[in-house]
Amino acid sequence: MTNLAHKETTTPEISLREYQEWTANTAAYPQSNTGRIEELMYLSLGMSGEAGEVSNCIKKLFRDQDTPELRANLSKELGDVMWYAARLATALDVDLTEIISMNKAKLEDRMARGVIKGSGDNR
Numbered sequence: 001m002t003n004l005a006h007k008e009t010t011t012p013e014i015s016l017r018e019y020q021e022w023t024a025n026t027a028a029y030p031q032s033n034t035g036r037i038e039e040l041m042y043l044s045l046g047m048s049g050e051a052g053e054v055s056n057c058i059k060k061l062f063r064d065q066d067t068p069e070l071r072a073n074l075s076k077e078l079g080d081v082m083w084y085a086a087r088l089a090t091a092l093d094v095d096l097t098e099i100i101s102m103n104k105a106k107l108e109d110r111m112a113r114g115v116i117k118g119s120g121d122n123r
């Protein structure tokens with residue numbers, strides 16, 4: 001996973017916890033670090049916007065040409081989504097590591113029960 005063909009530079013490894021803590025340095029938005037509903041709303045809107053940018057990159061890959069440059073842009077936009085995820089987790093006072101662990105446990109449970117396919121949040 002770390003040897004992406006389109007990776008432009010070599011970046012140092014960073015843990016999810018280090019990244020989440022580091023995002024506080026760049027949290028320049030109204031109500032930052034308050035955990036208030038206004039902060040959650042801002043971060044949710046930002047995450048949706050960045051998810052839209054991810055989709056737009058994939059649209060361009062589909063419409064134009066699948067190039068390393070477009071895939072690199074896609075990775076950058078995915079990083080923007082991650083930033084908002086980290087800030088949202090912080091606003092909720094939850095570690096990203098805990099969130100991905102809960103997600104992994106949920107999906108493993110679904111696999112074990114044979115309901116990984118299908119729909120519904122509470123399978």
Ligand SMILES: [Mg+2]
Pocket residue numbers: 050053076077080
């Ligand atoms: Mg972006």
